[in-house]
Amino acid sequence: MSRSEAPVLLRTSAGPALPGSPTDFTEAWLRNRRLSEHTREAYRRDIATWLTWCAGRDLDPLRASFLDVNSYARELESTVAVRSGRPLTPATVARRLSALSSWYDFLVKLRALDGNPVVAADRPRVDRDHSATVGLAPEEVDALLAAAEADTGPTADRNRAAVALLADLGLRVGELISLNLDDLGAERGHRSVRFVGKGGRPRRRALTPSTAYAVDAYLAARAAAQGVPVAQLSGPLLVTASGARLDRHSVFRLVRRLARVAGIPAWAKLSPHSLRHAFATSARAEGVPLEDVQDAMGHADPRTTRRYDRDRHNLDRDPAYVLWAARARRRG
Known part of the structure; x- marks a missing residue:
């Protein structure tokens, strides 16, 4: 057992020592937060990487x-x-340090430590106005959807539904694969889907007619293959041939395969998140108010939504033109 994993006794000012290991604290910290399972796994890896680094230097974390922390x-x-x-x-480095800082904050709140060592560390500067995700032009999204429509094989119906949900709703890949059949519904004349978004916040979105059609066609084919009515289907919305929940790696491969078929030059660098960026950019270009795009994407901060809008610096959208046109109208 490494030193970073060895049981320790943490003396607190509130009472007796807290028995356990850093890994125990990690699980307690994760249980204390409303997070998606994907985020939990990412945070586990982030903390495990830090603990391994500490163990290699015989450093008690x-x-x-x-x-x-600076050396790390x-x-x-x-x-x-x-x-x-x-x-x-x-x-990526900033995200890992952010997870580590949250972990130490938890220990400070438990009075297991006097202070958080990450607070005073030198974190990398991150340009909040830039994203490394490769974006897609509206015409490229159309081509990707057309490639999905032309797809053949036993998983073609499922693939069409998956790509439609990504393109039309701008879902995160984790949100997509977490969808269950009972998340589908109808509200005030809208076909809808409910899910838990980032930060554990409940979300609901409307399904466009084309996306609803793709989902219905997929479920009809899936029910027919199982020899049951659609109403008797249960479990995950998107499944593999064996009935297991579709995973994010399969969605990554699907997007890149269809992009390659569609002739998109950057197909090898695309990800499901590329469709999320395209959703935000296209919505804003079509005149959808920023706050509506922000709500649709589940962003707590409008600055995050603006970062997704790849066309925000387009001079066609310079408000100077709007003011000039209004002044011209007044002058008659």
């Missing part, structure tokens, strides 16, 4: 200082990501 951060910045073959981005 509960006695680490901001100098140790600089090492992260030079770490090469397996998938991309490039160093971790500042945003």
Whole structure:
């Protein structure tokens, strides 16, 4: 057992020592927060990486200082990501340090530590006005949807439904794969879907006619294959051939395969999140108010929504033109 995993006794000012290991604290911290399962897993990995780093230096993570966190951060910045073959981005490093800071905040609140060592650490600067996600033009989204329509094979109906939900609703991939059949419904004449979004917030969205049609066609084909009525289907909305819930890796592969078929030049760099960015950009270009796009995407801060809008710096949208046109109308 490594030192970072060994049971420890934390003395608190409120009472007796707290028995346990850093891993125990991680699970307690995660249970205390409303998070999606995907986010929980990401945070577990982030904390486990820190604990492993500490163990390799015979450093008790509960006695680490901001100098140790700085050393860790600089090492992260030079770490090469397996998938991309490039160093971790500042945003990734900042996210890992943010998770670590939240973990230490939890221990401080338990009075297990006097202070959070991440607070005084030197975190990388992240450009909040930039995203590394490769975007899609509206015509490329159309081409991707057309490729899905032309797709064949036993999973073609499911693939069409998945891509339609991503493109028309701008869902996060985690939100997409977490959907269950009983999340589908109808409200005031709208076909709708309910789900739990980022931060554990309940969300609901309207299904467009084309997306509702794609979902209905998929469920009809799935029910027919099982020899049951659609009403008797249960469990996850999107499933594999064996009936298991579709995972995010399959959705990544699906988007890239269809993008390649559609002839999209950047197909190898696309992700499901590319469709989310395209949703925001196209909605704003079509005149949808920022607050409506923000609500649809589940953003707590409108600045996040603006970052998704790839066309926000287009001079066609400069308000100077609107003021000039209004002045011209007044002058008659």
